[in-house]
Amino acid sequence: MSLAEQDDALIRAALEGSARAWDQLVRRHETQVYNFSLRLTGNPTDALDLMQEVFLGVYRNLHRFRGDAQFSTWLFRIAHNKAIDMGRRRPQCMSLDSVLDEAGDQVETRWQQLDDAPEQDPQAMLDERQRNALIQAQMGALPLEQRLVVELKVFQSLTFEEIAELQDISANTAKTRFYTALRRLKALMEQDHGM
Amino acid sequence: MACERTATLVADYFDTALGAQQRQALQEHTQQCADCALALEQARHTHAQLLRWQPQSVPAWSRVPLPAVQEPPRRLRWTWWQWAPLAVSCMLALAVVLNVQVSTGVQGLSIRFGAAPSVDMAQLEARLAAFDAQQQAALQTLTQTLMQQQSNDNARLMEAMIDGVIEQLGDSTARSLEQVIAYFESQREQDLQLLQASYQQLADSDYATIRSVEQLAMLVQGGQP
Structure with missing residues (x-):
């Protein structure tokens, strides 16, 4: 049974x-939705809130x-709309300042986790966490509509036609937003010198 | 960015929906356009950096929706009593279609389906005429019997009375008696005519009553009068 068929069977049983x-x-989809939310909101607290809203929307519909x-396509359509709703309701939770503050907190938290789990490679875990924090910070510097295009294109592998349909824009507009976002991200990465 | 195609070209490079022919054209353009080639290289690097993201594990959270919305959409389930009004309606509709007639009479409850049996009016008229003739004959016989009996009684009474008067008064009053007898005879004839008319009126009234009762019975049983 394929993953899509398994999803369908679970949906029927849930209904x-x-x-x-x-x-x-x-459980099959929460990791993908949580990381989607984390990259968009920039911090675990808001990411958890967004994820809960997404699955609540899924449950209701x-x-x-x-x-x-x-199902995953349908799920990310809901996630996309919920992210826009949250960006309108709580713009501060998706601001660059929020992302940078949260990234710093995460590095501190990670040091504490490394102390608690000495058997793991501390440097590798720290690099991983810092890299994620930088990506969150750089993504957080983008306007929400550009952030969403990058997220949907780079991490969800949607076509520009699909992105255009989701955001109710033309495919050319979606491509322009994507290119503009990549240029901005490149500039931010050069500032950070670490990537 | 000098080339106006750069933005679209870079975006198309990352588009998985791009066809082979379009991808070939894109590569040919970047080989000739230095601006687009540089922009594409930088975009690829940025894209690769983004993909270094390490998926984070989900912190503990409640996967169960809130109780207010926990109830999933339920299928409609009908219990037997919800079907009862529909069943009664169907039965009534069936009764109308089949023209079910329920009636009670001296023989108890009777249920009839379909239209009432047709009545042969000619046969009915013949039977009524025969019944009428039978009734008239019986009534005439009765009237004649009564008149005969009354006549006999009156004759006996008159003879007895004449014998009694002759006995008391003798032959001298024979003429007077004959006058008296003639008077009584005329009175008797008048009484008989009145009596006959009364009997005839009574018989007509009884016959009309019987006819009315018969018609009413047929009407109640659903037939034509």
């Missing part, structure tokens, strides 16, 4: 009231899923 099926369905597209 019939199976809490276990719903739990499995969430699960009976409307017809299986015309893959």
Whole structure:
């Protein structure tokens, strides 16, 4: 059974009231949604809030899923809309300052985790965390619409046609936003000298 | 950026939906356009840096939706009592279609389907005429019997009375008695005519009543009067 078929089976069971099926369905996709949220919001607290809103939206609309597209595509359509809603409601949680502050806190937290787990390679774990924090910070410097295009193109591998449909813009506008965002990210990376 | 195609070209490079022919054209352009080649190289580097993101594990959280929205959409389930009004409606509709007629009479409850049986009016008229003739004949017989009996009674009474008067008064009053007898005879004839008319009126009234009762019975049973 393919992943899409497994998703469909879990959806059917969840619609019939199976809490276990719903739990499995969430577990299959929560890492992808959480990292999506983390890159967009820049901090774990807001990422968790966004993820909860996404799955709540999925739960409320699960009976409307017809299986015309893959569940993951439908899921990220909801995630995209929820991210825009959150950006409008709480613009401060997606600002660059918020991202930078949170990135610094995460590095401190990671040092504490390294002390608690000495068997792991401390340098590798620190590099990983710092790299993520920098990417979060650089993404956070972009306007939300550019951040979303980068997220959907680079991390979710959507086509520009799909991105254009999601954002209700033309494909050329989506391409321009993507190129503009990459140029801005390149400039930020050169400033950081670390990447 | 001197080349106006750079933005689209760079974006197209990362578009998985780009066809082979378009990708070939893109590569040919970058070989000839230094601006686009540089921009593409920088974009590829930036793209690669972004992909160094290490997926983070999800912190502990409640995957169960809030109780207020926890109830999944339920399928409609009908219990037997929800079907009862529909079943009654169907039965009534069926009764109308089949023209079910329920009636009670001296023989108890009766249920009839379809239209009432047709009545042969000619046969009914013939039977009524026969019944009428039978009734008239019986009534005439009765009237004649009564009149005969009354006549006999009156004759006996008159003879007895004449015998009694002759006994008491003798032959001298024979003429007077004959006058009296003639008077009584005329009175008797008048009484008989009145009596006959009364009997005829009574018989007509009884016959009309019987006819009315018959018509009413047929009407109640659904037939034509």
